[in-house]
Amino acid sequence: MFEKLLVANRGEIAVRVMAACEELGVETVAVYSDADRHAGHVEYADEAYNVGPAPAAESYLDGEAIVGAAERAGADAIHPGYGFLAENADFARRVEAADGITWVGPESGTMERLGEKTKARTVMSEAGVPVVPGTNEPVESADAVRELGEEYGYPIAIKAEGGGGGRGMKIVQEAGEVDDALDAAKREGEAYFDNDAVYVEKYLDSPKHIEVQVLADEHGTVRHLGERDCSLQRRHQKVIEEAPSPALSAELREEIGEAARRGVGEAGYTNAGTVEFLVEDGGASETHRGGGGEAAGPQFYFMEVNTRIQVEHTVTEAVTGIDIVAWQIRVAAGETLDFEQDDVEIDGHAIEFRINAENPAAEFAPTPGPLETYDPPSSVGVRLDHAVAQGDEIGGDYDSMIGKLIVHAPDRERCVRRSARALKHFDVEGVHTTIPFHRLMLADATFRGGDHTTKYLDEELDPERLSEAVDRWGSDGGSRAPSTTSAQTLTVEVDGRRFDVLVEDGLVEAASGGDSADGGSEGSGVSAAEAGAITAEMQGTILSTEVEVGETVSAGDVVCVLEAMKMENDVIAASGGIVAEIAVSEGDSVDMGDTLVLLE
Structure with missing residues (x-):
């Protein structure tokens, strides 16, 4: 077993991994950005290291800095959690190449094959797993997308090859929407996954979203832990997940589970992962194939493999009693899964609320x-x-x-x-x-x-x-004023490592929460109170500007696209006018209230 593990993540998943480490007798190392100096995962860890400024690209996505922190801490394993670098095969390869550090996850080559959706479709097709009709190679042009729309019939989905969670996916209802949708999918793919390649699938109208949890060790043992129903989504982001699915028959449940197990087994997959499926006709109790011709029961199709732990792994743990995160660490340490497929039993029902x-x-x-x-x-x-x-x-x-x-x-x-x-x-x-x-x-x-x-x-x-x-x-x-006390714990950094220092009877001024009386116009150059100003309703990053100076816009037009908390948000003009000034550029960080575009 490992002696010290670094968690290359933040928030609740970092704490979840650290809790598993504690039970396994493994010391923990946190990494944090400037914005997370006082975050819960930092307080929880045995030690912590700063890896850069607040923007994720300069901290939690900086693979070199994270591996460097692991080397300085003397960590012999890195767990990526979910999000950030968790499905980045290049980062996994960097960890694998580091002397004395083990990657807690599937091998980088397997991540590459299954993490890119077109390659994963090919792997699953070869394993006899049904896939949604679509392309197994990236699509380069809008004309090619329109040809596929004619072939499959609209609607179709344009998807980022490295995408997930609905990011980089655009639904096209008719040929006239292709150009804008293709540009948006490629832009999101580049922004979120550093890969602007896209592919096209037939868009299933009203499916259930079913995923199967798998575990596989380095000795050829593969198990599935049953399915989760993740159908309740807004903008393709899951909000409530449950296990088991209330919409599957026993026969369909068995068939999907075995398809997932077969697919990852033949792909040579190790560690924890999730195989996601779409199930047409919702549900249920009818027989899955055969006997009914057109009236046969629901069909399932492979969608993607998530080569990491999932946010919703918790409901599977609740109904199986299996600690999936602990098994991730144990498998990475070379242990063999010590239970048979028939030992996996579903006890009751569990629901997760985000x-x-x-x-x-x-x-x-x-x-x-x-x-x-x-x-x-x-x-x-x-x-x-x-x-x-x-x-x-x-x-x-x-x-x-x-x-x-x-x-x-x-x-x-x-x-x-x-x-x-x-x-x-x-x-x-x-x-x-x-x-x-x-x-x-x-x-x-x-x-x-x-x-x-x-x-x-x-x-x-x-x-x-x-x-x-x-x-x-x-x-x-609401808001409340910060308080001061005669004894406070200060956070200091020495050579990038975080330490807590208790100061008694000192005069310590509480830090500002960042909201200033004038609304804070950093990066905008224009007063938010100025008439005709279109302002940011949230903190975020400008993905694109959609208008030019001198252009006439109408109420409801999109003037720019703002990424906030991993969601792409259209900024809309509330009234019409002529664009007098564009106060931001692609890549700019903005605060709530900052002026983005000025109309006259």
């Missing part, structure tokens, strides 16, 4: 700010994975997650009731959260019946119900 700092009534827009009140629930059947505490700031530099609430019960009906109780007692003030949305879903007939598909939130749920839920159960946020 508690994000977002406003459901405003299209789930991120709402960074301080956790003025943070009082999560506990009691029987409740697990909370988080790395925050009351008074912490949910910043805008990274994703909007506050924590994950996982509820387990003997069956789905009781799990829903138990979840309602837990969410009722989850008290957060200072930022909007997704808690009102979750409470709404637990009373929603479609969700309770297990009949929701990936389209339900975006196309079927009445937005007015979200507004009513926020009015009923939400928080308007």
Whole structure:
């Protein structure tokens, strides 16, 4: 077993990995950016090292700095968590090449084959796993996309080859939308995955999103741990996940599980991973193939392999009793999986709720700010994975997650009731959260019946119900002044390593939360109060500007695209006018209230 493991991540997943390390007797090392000096994962670790400024590209995505920190700390393993560099084969290769450091994940070559969607489609097809009709090679031109649209029939999906979580995916309903969609998919692929290659698939109209958890060791043993239902999504981002799926027959459940196991086995996969499928016709109880011709039961299709731990691994742990993160570490250390496939049993039902700092009534827009009140629930059947505490700031530099609430019960009906109780007692003030949305879903007939598909939130749920839920159960946020005490713990860095120093009877001035009285116009050059100014509604990074000086715009036109908390947001003109000034450029960081475009 390893002696010291560095977690190349932040937030709740970093703490989750560290907790597994503690139980295995492994010391832990955190890395952190300037924005995360006081973050929960930093406090939790045995030691911590600064790896750069707040922008992820200069810290959590800096593979050289992270490996350098591991070498300085004397770590003999690196676990990537999820997101950031977790599915970056080049980073895995860098770790593999480092002297005395083990990569906790699949081998870099396997990551490359399965992480790029076109290669993964080929691998799965060769293993006899059904795939969605589409291309197995990147598509270069809009004309080629239109030809495929004619071949498959619209709608089609243009997807970034290195994508995931809906990033880099654009749905095209007709030929006239191809040019803009192709440009957007390539832009997101480059921005998020450093790869602008895209491919095309037939877009399934209203599928269920089913994924299978797999574990494989270096000795040829492959196991699947059952499936999760991740169909409740907004803008292709999962918000509630559960295990097992309420929409699969026993026969279909067995067939999908074995397809996942077969596919990763023949690919030579090791460590933990997830095989994702789309299931047409939602559900259920009918026989999966044969006997019915046109009326045969639901069909499943391979979508992608996630070569890492998933956010929602928790529900699988709850129903199987298997510590997936601990097994990631044990497999990387050379151990053999010590259970048979028949030993994997599903006990009851579990649901995970992503508690994000977002406003459901405003299209789930991120709402960074301080956790003025943070009082999560506990009691029987409740697990909370988080790395925050009351008074912490949910910043805008990274994703909007506050924590994950996982509820387990003997069956789905009781799990829903138990979840309602837990969410009722989850008290957060200072930022909007997704808690009102979750409470709404637990009373929603479609969700309770297990009949929701990936389209339900975006196309079927009445937005007015979200507004009513926020009015009923939400928080308007607020602010409070920082306090001072006669004894404080200061954070200092010595040669990039973090230390906590207790200062007693010293005069310590509390740091500002970053909001200034004049609204802060760094990077804008134009007063936000100026008439005709289109301002940023959240902190983020400019992905593109869509207008030019002198251009006439109308109300509702997109003037620029802002990436915030890993989501792409169109900035819309509220009224018409002529573009007098563009105050930002692609790649600029902006704060809430900064002027982006000035109209006259």
